[in-house]
Amino acid sequence: MTNTTTDRDRVGDTAQGATEEAAERLTTAPAESDGPTGIGVVGWLRWMWRQLTSMRVALILLFLLSLAAIPGSLIPQNGQNQFKVETWKAQHTTVAPIYEKLQLFDVYSSVWFSAIYILLFVSLAGCIVPRTWQFVGVLRARPPAAPRNLTRMPVYAAWRTDADAATVNAAAHRLLRARRFRAHLDGGAVAAEKGYLREVGNLVFHLSLFALLGGFAWASLASGTGGKLLVEGEGYSNTITQLDDFTGTRFYGTEDLDPFYVKLNRFTSKFQNNGSQIGSAREFTANVDYYEGSDPAKLKQGKIEVNHPLEIGGSKFFLIGHGYAPKITVRNAAGDVVYTGATPFLPQDGNLTSTGVIKVSDYGDKDGKRTQLGLSGFFLPTAPVAFDRNTGPRSLFPGDADPVLVLNAYAGDLGTDSGLPQNIYQLNTKNLTQLQQDGQPAKVRLKPGEAWALPDGYGSVTFEGYKQWASFNVSHRPGNAIALTGAVLAIAGLIGSLFIQRRRIWVRAVALPGGGTQVELAGLGRSESAKIAEELAALAVDLQDDAPALDDESDDESDDESDDESEDGSAEADEASAPAESAVPADQNSKE
Amino acid sequence: MHLASSVDPQLADLSNKLIYSAMAVYLIAMFAYMFEWTFGAKGAVAVRSTEQAGLAGAVAAAEARAKGAKKVTVTVASAGGGTTTLTRTALAGEGATVVTSGRGDEDLDGPGAAGSSEKADLSGRIAVSLTVLAALLHAGGVLTRGLSVSRWPWGNMYEFSCAFALAMTLAFLGLMIAKKPVRWLGLPVTLAVLLTLGVAVSVLYTESEQLVPALHSYWLAIHVSTAIICGGAFYAAFITTLLYLGKDSFDKRMAAGLAKGPLGTSPSIWRRLPAASTLDKLSYRINALVFPLWTFTIIAGAIWAEAAWGKYWEWDPKETWSFITWVAYACYLHARATAGWKGRKAAYLALGAFACWLFNYYGVNIFVTGKHSYAGL
Numbered sequence: 001m002t003n004t005t006t007d008r009d010r011v012g013d014t015a016q017g018a019t020e021e022a023a024e025r026l027t028t029a030p031a032e033s034d035g036p037t038g039i040g041v042v043g044w045l046r047w048m049w050r051q052l053t054s055m056r057v058a059l060i061l062l063f064l065l066s067l068a069a070i071p072g073s074l075i076p077q078n079g080q081n082q083f084k085v086e087t088w089k090a091q092h093t094t095v096a097p098i099y100e101k102l103q104l105f106d107v108y109s110s111v112w113f114s115a116i117y118i119l120l121f122v123s124l125a126g127c128i129v130p131r132t133w134q135f136v137g138v139l140r141a142r143p144p145a146a147p148r149n150l151t152r153m154p155v156y157a158a159w160r161t162d163a164d165a166a167t168v169n170a171a172a173h174r175l176l177r178a179r180r181f182r183a184h185l186d187g188g189a190v191a192a193e194k195g196y197l198r199e200v201g202n203l204v205f206h207l208s209l210f211a212l213l214g215g216f217a218w219a220s221l222a223s224g225t226g227g228k229l230l231v232e233g234e235g236y237s238n239t240i241t242q243l244d245d246f247t248g249t250r251f252y253g254t255e256d257l258d259p260f261y262v263k264l265n266r267f268t269s270k271f272q273n274n275g276s277q278i279g280s281a282r283e284f285t286a287n288v289d290y291y292e293g294s295d296p297a298k299l300k301q302g303k304i305e306v307n308h309p310l311e312i313g314g315s316k317f318f319l320i321g322h323g324y325a326p327k328i329t330v331r332n333a334a335g336d337v338v339y340t341g342a343t344p345f346l347p348q349d350g351n352l353t354s355t356g357v358i359k360v361s362d363y364g365d366k367d368g369k370r371t372q373l374g375l376s377g378f379f380l381p382t383a384p385v386a387f388d389r390n391t392g393p394r395s396l397f398p399g400d401a402d403p404v405l406v407l408n409a410y411a412g413d414l415g416t417d418s419g420l421p422q423n424i425y426q427l428n429t430k431n432l433t434q435l436q437q438d439g440q441p442a443k444v445r446l447k448p449g450e451a452w453a454l455p456d457g458y459g460s461v462t463f464e465g466y467k468q469w470a471s472f473n474v475s476h477r478p479g480n481a482i483a484l485t486g487a488v489l490a491i492a493g494l495i496g497s498l499f500i501q502r503r504r505i506w507v508r509a510v511a512l513p514g515g516g517t518q519v520e521l522a523g524l525g526r527s528e529s530a531k532i533a534e535e536l537a538a539l540a541v542d543l544q545d546d547a548p549a550l551d552d553e554s555d556d557e558s559d560d561e562s563d564d565e566s567e568d569g570s571a572e573a574d575e576a577s578a579p580a581e582s583a584v585p586a587d588q589n590s591k592e
Numbered sequence: 593m594h595l596a597s598s599v600d601p602q603l604a605d606l607s608n609k610l611i612y613s614a615m616a617v618y619l620i621a622m623f624a625y626m627f628e629w630t631f632g633a634k635g636a637v638a639v640r641s642t643e644q645a646g647l648a649g650a651v652a653a654a655e656a657r658a659k660g661a662k663k664v665t666v667t668v669a670s671a672g673g674g675t676t677t678l679t680r681t682a683l684a685g686e687g688a689t690v691v692t693s694g695r696g697d698e699d700l701d702g703p704g705a706a707g708s709s710e711k712a713d714l715s716g717r718i719a720v721s722l723t724v725l726a727a728l729l730h731a732g733g734v735l736t737r738g739l740s741v742s743r744w745p746w747g748n749m750y751e752f753s754c755a756f757a758l759a760m761t762l763a764f765l766g767l768m769i770a771k772k773p774v775r776w777l778g779l780p781v782t783l784a785v786l787l788t789l790g791v792a793v794s795v796l797y798t799e800s801e802q803l804v805p806a807l808h809s810y811w812l813a814i815h816v817s818t819a820i821i822c823g824g825a826f827y828a829a830f831i832t833t834l835l836y837l838g839k840d841s842f843d844k845r846m847a848a849g850l851a852k853g854p855l856g857t858s859p860s861i862w863r864r865l866p867a868a869s870t871l872d873k874l875s876y877r878i879n880a881l882v883f884p885l886w887t888f889t890i891i892a893g894a895i896w897a898e899a900a901w902g903k904y905w906e907w908d909p910k911e912t913w914s915f916i917t918w919v920a921y922a923c924y925l926h927a928r929a930t931a932g933w934k935g936r937k938a939a940y941l942a943l944g945a946f947a948c949w950l951f952n953y954y955g956v957n958i959f960v961t962g963k964h965s966y967a968g969l
């Protein structure tokens with residue numbers, strides 16, 4: 001990233017002075033400097049600060065930011081999918097520790113990623129904030145006076161007229177005002193400028209990036225998410241004891257949870273039932289009853305769909321998963337009901353082959369001795385006629401066309417009394433023995449309503465039916481409004497910055513010694529656009545109402561078009577094309 | 593209410609047929625553009641006769657003077673160091689007729705693919721007509737696809753690709769309608785459209801079906817539509833950038849006295865293209881025009897993510913690559929707007945940014961799994 005030749009060209013080239021002066025502050029771009037400007041530590045510090053806030057470094061930092069974002073998209077990230085990270089680590093045992101050290105599993109909160117964007121924002125602040133004040137100064141000041149030599153400007157027109165110089169200048173002033181230029185008539189010339197909104201847009205855009213960052217920061221300090229699985233008919237109060245899990249942050253902990261109650265009434269799912277995409281999900285809807293705070297009298301009804309969360313209090317309730325919960329009743333040898341309830345089974349594939357366990361901790365065997373019973377198995381919403389030997393039970397379709405429950409039974413010690421937390425979806429078979437039947441593990445395939453008499457007089461299991469369950473994400477995230485405001489301002493600012501032209505126009509009418517008046521117009525735009533030439537031409541044509549061109553000149557021009565470049569600027573024409581080149585960088589290379 | 597089987601198979605079938613027909617017509621159009629380029633090479637490359645131009649100017653001026661017109665000639669310093677002029681002539685009085693004519697740019701900008709050959713010009717005209725026909729069939733294909741399932745037709749990569757290719761064609765035809773001299777873009781655009789559609793029908797094809805619930809959102813219409821437009825326009829800017837780089841090396845080679853263009857290409861091809869600075873400016877304009885829309889696309893996506901997943905930004909691979917693309921284009925605009933990094937260096941940044949865009953579309957969808965997986969792929 002060099003400082004481009006145009007900079008060097010400019011140093012020591014005094015012929016360009018006029019253009020530079022004219023182009024001064026036509027942009028909010030920062031000044032660039034090549035070396036330390038002071039002496040000693042302060043000088044170096046100032047130099048470093050200048051470097052940090054220079055465009056060159058902004059470019060490098062932007063480039064680094066995009067590079068640094070790449071690894072996070074290719075390597076599994078902790079914040080997104082813990083499970084994938086673990087699998088990946090297990091597969092790449094040699095590099096995993098190195099990656100871990102380099103924080104490659106937490107790219108977006110890593111030291112190096114943060115360093116880049118923090119530097120970028122420091123650079124941004126150091127560059128934009130001073131510019132904002134300077135720009136306010138520019139707005140208060142008059143447009144810069146006309147340079148001595150207007151032919152040096154990138155866009156130029158001239159003609160001779162009989163009209164009085166003062167009249168022409170006044171007319172130009174009026175015309176420019178009418179075009180909503182900020183125009184000023186002084187010393188026999190008009191200086192005018194327009195398009196300040198470009199700079200406003202640019203500043204707004206960059207400043208709004210801070211709002212975006214602020215929104216992000218606020219969200220990461222004061223948000224929290226919890227998870228809750230509800231079977232149809234179940235409800236819960238939003239407290240830490242009733243949530244399945246919860247992740248808080250500095251300013252939103254377990255005691256800050258928004259108080260409300262939600263009950264899942266009904267869950268509807270629909271699936272594609274024909275064609276090549278058979279089994280694809282088509283609709284999920286959760287119908288709930290809920291109330292905010294602790295007053296059940298305020299019960300309301302709500303509907304939650306995938307893209308339509310329900311807002312309750314300061315939290316949003318998102319639908320994120322669903323499945324089936326078979327309802328089972330277990331009777332002991334004496335025929336007493338020892339367990340009844342709907343247990344959520346977890347989907348294993350797209351067709352909702354689901355697995356789950358039922359733990360009956362208080363079960364008396366046929367001798368009345370206390371034991372525990374564990375059932376594990378599959379729920380298939382649409383079961384095949386026969387199971388594949390290799391894959392085991394597999395559902396054919398996610399809808400409940402032919403539901404079947406497949407169960408194995410274990411007796412012994414579930415380990416639930418040990419006091420250790422247990423996974424409710426897994427059976428710890430260490431102290432359990434599988435029940436046998438005819439020398440084979442006992443197994444059954446049940447349709448709704450069917451019952452299974454367990455071997456060895458262990459009683460019976462009845463598959464009563466099934467319900468659906470839905471899992472929800474309960475999310476409290478402030479700062480969205482700040483970020484959204486930042487985003488909207490950013491777009492508005494960008495549009496202003498990219499589509500509005502900031503440009504200056506000067507008009508100077510001077511009485512010629514031999515009689516008549518020379519009218520000169522020049523324009524300087526800060527970005528590459530043909531528009532400024534057209535604007536100047538239109539202005540000139542209008543100005544000719546007050547300053548009609550002398551006939552002899554238009555005669556000259558029409559005689560031979562190809563020559564008019566050297567004619568219309570008369571003596572100065574040769575000069576006009578030579579410095580034109582150097583005039584260009586000043587207009588495009590927006591530096592002071 | 594999204595019923596599980598509300599697909600109109602006839603319309604879906606019609607859509608496929610229309611897409612295939614569009615591809616066939618694009619192919620013929622592409623050949624016609626090729627003919628234009630080939631025939632154009634045979635006719636001598638015309639640098640517009642200054643004599644003729646002078647004559648036209650003289651006639652206009654004489655006419656103008658007769659009616660007491662006002663006339664101004666503005667001298668414009670151009671980037672290359674030369675000057676061009678712009679002449680505006682207006683009849684005096686209210687409601688004046690205004691004629692503005694540029695001089696100089698045409699001399700730098702080549703005459704277009706057809707050169708001075710009439711046969712080539714005819715080929716070019718036929719090619720454009722064919723492109724219009726293909727675009728109509730293509731639009732019909734996209735429309736019937738949407739109608740067959742009563743939803744926006746961009747629910748998966750196949751549909752997205754078809755819509756995105758259409759956006760590209762429409763961008764090109766839009767420039768033609770705006771009377772911009774961009775017929776030379778016809779060949780690369782039809783080629784790019786054919787490539788995109790080819791990949792769509794062969795690799796990405798998915799039957800017309802209803803959407804998965806994750807896509808049941810009006811943000812689909814907003815976010816994905818703008819993404820499609822951005823894609824089409826970035827693609828067009830990319831082609832222009834490539835041509836700029838080619839033309840620029842060609843100019844350098846000519847200045848160095850070499851006989852052939854870059855990669856051994858014929859000089860006549862490059863002479864017929866617009867000037868390097870014109871190409872450079874065009875690609876900058878397209879990119880700058882699209883950048884705010886791309887910003888909007890990302891923000892709309894974030895809002896949708898907030899509604900769907902509870903967090904507006906999670907560094908999902910698709911989000912990450914959109915961000916990378918955005919920063920890359922911001923880098924390019926910075927370089928252009930402020931650091932004086934014009935020309936080749938900025939062009940390389942633009943190519944890099946487009947590469948990010950392409951990877952975000954094909955690469956991320958195919959190789960990286962995230963939350964953004966489309967139905968069917």
Ligand code: HEM
Nearest residue numbers: 027028029030053054055058123124127497922925929930
């Ligand atoms: C946070 C990352 C940044 C992003 C995404 C960004 C983006 C942009 C974009 C898209 C433009 C183009 C607008 C135009 O052409 O007018 C722009 C212009 C500009 N940027 Fe940045 N920028 C960032 C950081 C910075 C920094 C750190 C600086 C200061 C060193 C800076 C200074 C400028 C200036 C002065 C312009 C205006 C150029 C002109 O007026 O033409 N930007 N920025």
